[in-house]
Amino acid sequence: MSERAPRVPRESGRFNPREVLAAAKEAAVAALVALGLFVLLIGVRTDQGPTGALVIRTRFGALAAIVAAVFVGRLVLALARHDARLSIGRLAPAALRAALSGLGIYAAAAFLAFALIVPIVFYTDRYLLDLAILIVTYTMLGFGLNIVVGLAGLLDLGYVAFYAVGAYSYALIAQHFGLSFWICLPLAGILAAFAGLILGFPVLRLRGDYLAIVTLGFGEIIRLILLNWQDLTGGPNGISEIARPSFFGLPFNSTAHGFAATFGLTYSPTHRIVFLYYIILALALITNWVTLRLRRLPIGRAWEALREDEIACRALGINTTTTKLTAFAMGAMFGGFAGAFFATRQGFISPESFTFGESALVLTIVVLGGRGSQLGVAVAATVMLGGFEFFREFEQYRMLVFGAAMVAIVIYRPRGLVATRTPSVSLGARTDIPAAIAGGARTETPA
Amino acid sequence: MEYFVQQLINGITLGSIYGLIAIGYTMVYGIIGMINFAHGDIFMVGAFTALIAFLVLVALGVSAVPLALFIVLLVSMALTALYGWTVERIAYRPLRQSSRLAPLISAIGMSIILQNYVQVAQGARVKPLPPLVSGGYTLLHGNDFAVRLSNIQIVVVVTTFALMAGFSFLVARTRLGRNMRACEQDLKMAALLGIDVDRTISLTFVIGAALAAVAGLMFLLYYGVVDFFIGFLAGVKAFTAAVLGGIGSLPGAMLGGILIGLIETLWSAYFSIEYKDVAAFAILIIVLIFLPTGILGRPEVEKV
Numbered sequence: 001m002s003e004r005a006p007r008v009p010r011e012s013g014r015f016n017p018r019e020v021l022a023a024a025k026e027a028a029v030a031a032l033v034a035l036g037l038f039v040l041l042i043g044v045r046t047d048q049g050p051t052g053a054l055v056i057r058t059r060f061g062a063l064a065a066i067v068a069a070v071f072v073g074r075l076v077l078a079l080a081r082h083d084a085r086l087s088i089g090r091l092a093p094a095a096l097r098a099a100l101s102g103l104g105i106y107a108a109a110a111f112l113a114f115a116l117i118v119p120i121v122f123y124t125d126r127y128l129l130d131l132a133i134l135i136v137t138y139t140m141l142g143f144g145l146n147i148v149v150g151l152a153g154l155l156d157l158g159y160v161a162f163y164a165v166g167a168y169s170y171a172l173i174a175q176h177f178g179l180s181f182w183i184c185l186p187l188a189g190i191l192a193a194f195a196g197l198i199l200g201f202p203v204l205r206l207r208g209d210y211l212a213i214v215t216l217g218f219g220e221i222i223r224l225i226l227l228n229w230q231d232l233t234g235g236p237n238g239i240s241e242i243a244r245p246s247f248f249g250l251p252f253n254s255t256a257h258g259f260a261a262t263f264g265l266t267y268s269p270t271h272r273i274v275f276l277y278y279i280i281l282a283l284a285l286i287t288n289w290v291t292l293r294l295r296r297l298p299i300g301r302a303w304e305a306l307r308e309d310e311i312a313c314r315a316l317g318i319n320t321t322t323t324k325l326t327a328f329a330m331g332a333m334f335g336g337f338a339g340a341f342f343a344t345r346q347g348f349i350s351p352e353s354f355t356f357g358e359s360a361l362v363l364t365i366v367v368l369g370g371r372g373s374q375l376g377v378a379v380a381a382t383v384m385l386g387g388f389e390f391f392r393e394f395e396q397y398r399m400l401v402f403g404a405a406m407v408a409i410v411i412y413r414p415r416g417l418v419a420t421r422t423p424s425v426s427l428g429a430r431t432d433i434p435a436a437i438a439g440g441a442r443t444e445t446p447a
Numbered sequence: 448m449e450y451f452v453q454q455l456i457n458g459i460t461l462g463s464i465y466g467l468i469a470i471g472y473t474m475v476y477g478i479i480g481m482i483n484f485a486h487g488d489i490f491m492v493g494a495f496t497a498l499i500a501f502l503v504l505v506a507l508g509v510s511a512v513p514l515a516l517f518i519v520l521l522v523s524m525a526l527t528a529l530y531g532w533t534v535e536r537i538a539y540r541p542l543r544q545s546s547r548l549a550p551l552i553s554a555i556g557m558s559i560i561l562q563n564y565v566q567v568a569q570g571a572r573v574k575p576l577p578p579l580v581s582g583g584y585t586l587l588h589g590n591d592f593a594v595r596l597s598n599i600q601i602v603v604v605v606t607t608f609a610l611m612a613g614f615s616f617l618v619a620r621t622r623l624g625r626n627m628r629a630c631e632q633d634l635k636m637a638a639l640l641g642i643d644v645d646r647t648i649s650l651t652f653v654i655g656a657a658l659a660a661v662a663g664l665m666f667l668l669y670y671g672v673v674d675f676f677i678g679f680l681a682g683v684k685a686f687t688a689a690v691l692g693g694i695g696s697l698p699g700a701m702l703g704g705i706l707i708g709l710i711e712t713l714w715s716a717y718f719s720i721e722y723k724d725v726a727a728f729a730i731l732i733i734v735l736i737f738l739p740t741g742i743l744g745r746p747e748v749e750k751v
Contacts (some may be wrong), residue, residue, distance in 0.1 A: 217728040399563040406556030
């Protein structure tokens with residue numbers, strides 16, 4: 001592996017002409033590559049014409065703009081590399097960063113307080129309430145996946161399967177046996193946990209990347225079965241008219257036995273939305289609490305040991321079989337809860353909602369938040385889902401930015417946006433885990 | 448009997464396409480030990496590049512189909528290879544020293560980027576292309592069923608095997624091939640012996656992407672439609688093929704590809720077409736669990 005000599009950034013502000021020339025050359029090469037990449041796919045647009053055959057039209061303006069942007073971007077980057085004043089270290093001094101990381105605990109408290117009053121503040125805004133429910137649902141999914149990926153270090157690309165199992169369990173049980181949401185919720189969690197065990201058993205022997213691919217296959221199989229087992233699941237049409245949850249037996253409707261009438265309120269459909277919001281918030285907080293408690297128990301420590309080194313873990317006498325299975329079952333159970341909630345909120349589910357894209361989205365949230373960090377997951381879910389609702393007109397670029405964020409985070413901040421993971425157990429003073437270890441900087445030589 | 452032979456022919460054609468994609472997976476895994484999750488999407492980019500290049504050629508007045516296809520092949524291989532190079536440079540090279548999972552996550556991100564980039568740039572609709580290579584031969588006449596071998600199937604299989612032969616020669620006989628094999632055995636040692644490891648890895652990605660582009664063109668000619676999502680399924684199946692054949696082994700990739708193609712076609716023909724992808728994923732899981740070294744692969748020894 002070729003190691004580059006460390007560059008010594010100059011303090012003076014002036015640019016050396018040789019450096020400018022080199023940077024310009026670098027930028028020109030980058031622009032040329034960009035031209036090659038985008039000349040056909042962006043420069044030419046294909047559409048179906050009136051006869052059904054494809055017709056093309058050119059978009060050289062957009063192409064030129066992108067190539068120019070790449071040139072300028074690369075030029076600035078190349079020049080910035082030579083100038084110490086522009087380095088990241090200067091922009092965010094160590095003291096500021098330390099202060100920010102110290103804010104972690106207050107940030108978490110403030111975040112929670114805000115989450116609690118959301119329905120009161122935005123009571124009149126149905127749209128924002130729906131968005132808040134969505135964000136908290138994904139936060140919960142992120143917490144669940146964090147157990148598997150963040151704590152146990154098992155990369156699960158089929159997490160959405162458990163979400164689907166939870167959702168379909170609830171929908172089918174409620175439909176066929178007429179049980180209420182509150183009875184079905186634990187059942188959905190248990191069934192999803194079983195699905196987790198079923199997946200867990202065969203993959204026990206697999207290494208990291210093979211395990212990831214097997215979980216991906218598992219997730220897709222579940223979706224394809226849901227899609228094709230028409231008699232049970234309704235196939236692509238899904239299941240509709242799923243029962244809504246009630247408030248201790250009081251339904252949210254305008255009848256005399258409804259929630260509003262019983263408490264002497266005027267009926268409003270918002271009551272149900274607020275109620276749903278608090279259900280999912282409670283579920284997410286339970287997930288968070290359970291995770292934090294588990295991390296202190298022997299099983300949680302075993303998960304974290306497994307993440308760091310499986311062989312060392314086995315050498316220390318930790319039963320890796322049960323460790324992996326509990327991680328899968330735990331993560332799956334919370335996914336199942338979230339799924340049941342999703343079904344009851346939507347009132348309609350179909351395999352469309354459980355594609356690989358969902359798994360990737362939840363994984364992005366976990367990676368972005370910092371594998372293992374609870375606050376990070378919540379922040380990441382808010383930023384990703386909330387941020388994009390904010391810029392609705394850029395809807396089609398949404399996944400593009402998710403993907404880019406995923407790559408950028410893994411490369412530049414392997415510990416995630418909020419990197420405040422402290423060891424669960426330590427001797428003496430607690431210190432942050434250095435990025436080199438948390439990022440998994442252990443060199444592996446491919447055999 | 449005739450029906451079976453027909454399915455055999457279809458399966459081998461499909462398997463050749465998978466085999467071409469599988470080579471990209473197997474080479475990258477062999478050298479840097481990572482699953483290039485974005486490779487299926489590179490294949491999809493190759494198919495789109497081929498489609499657009501062909502339409503541009505038609506618009507420019509190149510009407511002879513063989514000539515147009517030859518130019519399309521070259522353009523598509525070159526541009527897709529550039530994608531392969533760029534993806535490696537941006538998303539994988541900075542992570543070469545990190546744990547196994549980091550490059551995989553980065554690759555998933557790259558796969559999402561490529562899919563959505565093509566969707567934004569070209570639209571989500573299916574892109575049809577009228578058949579360019581038509582005609583064929585009737586091989587066998589049954590009672591009410593005739594086995595047909597179409598010209599396009601001949602083109603696909605012959606191109607695949609020609610490329611395989613050329614590529615095997617490259618790996619076995621040329622300097623680049625020797626460097627690649629050296630890197631596969633031991634990256635650090637290869638670097639100590641003066642092999643430009645970065646360049647070798649880049650070229651591996653470039654070659655893999657170029658072969659995926661050929662697969663993309665073949666897919667386009669064979670099925671006549673592409674959309675931005677074809678890379679996911681084709682990628683998973685090609686990866687299955689690579690593992691089934693033994694990851695890191697080139698003949699294994701081809702063998703695995705043809706086996707997967709046959710299994711998929713025969714499953715659709717005799718069991719149920721709805722569950723053909725379930726079959727593919729199930730085989731993937733079974734192979735990874737029970738036969739992780741594949742048919743022609745070497746067992747991987749985990750060193751501490």
